[in-house]
Amino acid sequence: MRVSPIPLIAVLLLAPLAGCDDTTKPPPAGEAPKPPSPEPGPPKADDAPADGGAEQPASEPIPPSPDPAAQPADPPGPTSASFDHAPAGAIPPGQGPGYLDRTVWSPNMCWPLAEAGFPNSQVYGPGGGSGPAGHPNQCDSLNYSLPWHDTFCEARSRSNPLCAGSGTGHQGQDIRPATCKKNEHWAVAAEAGTITDIGTYTVTLVAKAAPHYTYRYLHMQMSTLAVKEGDQVARGQNLGKVSNDFGGTPTTIHLHFELRAGVSGMTTDGKPVTLHTFLPPYLSLAEAYQRKLNGQTCG
Amino acid sequence: MRDGRRWVTTAAVVAVIAGAALISKGEAQTPPGAPPFRFGIAAVVARPRITVEWQAAVGGLRQSANVGESLAANLDRAQVDATAVPILLPRDPKLTAGARLYSFGDYYTITANTAGGRVSLSGTTATVPLPAAKPLKVETGPEGLTVQRTVDGQLASFVRFGVLYTVEIRCDAPGDPRCHDDNYVLGLVGKTTAVVMGKAARQAAGLGG
Ligand SMILES: [Zn+2]
Numbered sequence A: 001m002r003v004s005p006i007p008l009i010a011v012l013l014l015a016p017l018a019g020c021d022d023t024t025k026p027p028p029a030g031e032a033p034k035p036p037s038p039e040p041g042p043p044k045a046d047d048a049p050a051d052g053g054a055e056q057p058a059s060e061p062i063p064p065s066p067d068p069a070a071q072p073a074d075p076p077g078p079t080s081a082s083f084d085h086a087p088a089g090a091i092p093p094g095q096g097p098g099y100l101d102r103t104v105w106s107p108n109m110c111w112p113l114a115e116a117g118f119p120n121s122q123v124y125g126p127g128g129g130s131g132p133a134g135h136p137n138q139c140d141s142l143n144y145s146l147p148w149h150d151t152f153c154e155a156r157s158r159s160n161p162l163c164a165g166s167g168t169g170h171q172g173q174d175i176r177p178a179t180c181k182k183n184e185h186w187a188v189a190a191e192a193g194t195i196t197d198i199g200t201y202t203v204t205l206v207a208k209a210a211p212h213y214t215y216r217y218l219h220m221q222m223s224t225l226a227v228k229e230g231d232q233v234a235r236g237q238n239l240g241k242v243s244n245d246f247g248g249t250p251t252t253i254h255l256h257f258e259l260r261a262g263v264s265g266m267t268t269d270g271k272p273v274t275l276h277t278f279l280p281p282y283l284s285l286a287e288a289y290q291r292k293l294n295g296q297t298c299g
Numbered sequence B: 001m002r003d004g005r006r007w008v009t010t011a012a013v014v015a016v017i018a019g020a021a022l023i024s025k026g027e028a029q030t031p032p033g034a035p036p037f038r039f040g041i042a043a044v045v046a047r048p049r050i051t052v053e054w055q056a057a058v059g060g061l062r063q064s065a066n067v068g069e070s071l072a073a074n075l076d077r078a079q080v081d082a083t084a085v086p087i088l089l090p091r092d093p094k095l096t097a098g099a100r101l102y103s104f105g106d107y108y109t110i111t112a113n114t115a116g117g118r119v120s121l122s123g124t125t126a127t128v129p130l131p132a133a134k135p136l137k138v139e140t141g142p143e144g145l146t147v148q149r150t151v152d153g154q155l156a157s158f159v160r161f162g163v164l165y166t167v168e169i170r171c172d173a174p175g176d177p178r179c180h181d182d183n184y185v186l187g188l189v190g191k192t193t194a195v196v197m198g199k200a201a202r203q204a205a206g207l208g209g
Helices: A008-014 A282-293 B004-020 B054-064 B067-071 B077-082 B183-191 B199-204
Strands: A173-176 A186-188 A193-198 A202-207 A214-218 A238-241 A255-266 A272-279 B087-090 B100-103 B107-114 B117-124 B146-149 B153-160 B163-171 B192-196
Touching (some): A202 A238, B054 B192, B067 B192, B077 B100
Antiparallel strands (some): A173 A255, A255 A272
């Protein structure tokens, strides 16, 4: 079958161009190491951020979302996780739609912290921008206690096509480290793969194994990362220490853990769609943490 | 918010490309072996088979003439050759000049520096299906074009030659206008049209290594 030629010039003329295309070469290999960050101390003023919550600029309104749908009366088989954790998709009324999906999308991944952690809300927990009255400090013991809480599709203004209603919501799972001390607790590789991108407060890991999940780690202490772009990492390998780096914007001490993949499905108006988007990591995290509790090692 | 005019303009660009690429069923691109299913978990992830439309991709390669190879000149050739899907590059030599390609065979991702941020370009045949009862709230354009706003940028996806491609901008500064709306990322999608094939892709396309 022949393929028709196309007028490439027309394509190029049509293509809308934005400025700011200046490029720079990657840093040369063997560049001077960054200076170490100061030792962590006791909680400071930034432990009670008043920014309205993690990854949510105070200047951006959060679109209204329906409250979570009722949990199915006869849910699929429960997760094997035996520690105290709230069900997947259970978001309290008024805090976002949540996402009721019991798929363990990454059934073999590692728990992404070297130690324990506390998945829960950075916005509605103590010290969050919409936290409970009388609990102004993020180091409140309530934040460092079980049960876990799912935060995928918690109310946010950024896109998440899986979130019912507005199609916006939290794009990952927020996890507090073992203690309320920043720059101390390691985040580790969820799967073997390659570090494909490092931003000012983000580290991206693409898994070697199909379907090549993309794991994004936000808010680590970027000045002391244990990896650089292009590194191939093993499961459980140290990546960096959980902190509150957010490009100068205040946030709580936590790891924002994101799971992305190529996904096929249907749109709400009935069209088939394939796109790269966010998947709920909560049950994958619960299974991984249970394996850790059971003594399985990663790496 | 979305600039409707810009969306339409980019959609037109994508439509031109889509219209020119005559779809045919070429050789199948089979994803690597599926992972072991686990029992006792809430659900398992079935892996759909994605077929690369190799004839259309070869058409795109020919239309790219030598432009694609020129844009790819600084990419790691071993990584290009290991990539078993057609690689799409933006017709922007400044962006591709220092770009790094990371290949996983049926998936690749390219990271390129831009002042104040980075651009990622990826392509894959590996996808996972969502539960049928879980529809996605997202607008789609030609070639299934979607745009999502991330914590630090804008993420566009589209399907061409049967391959899922993504174009993403990630900004260092929260106030960077390229990450506030979809103008920049749609512009980048519009010029991401140059096709490059390394050895693995050429073999799969029947062009020899
Ligand atoms: Zn988060």
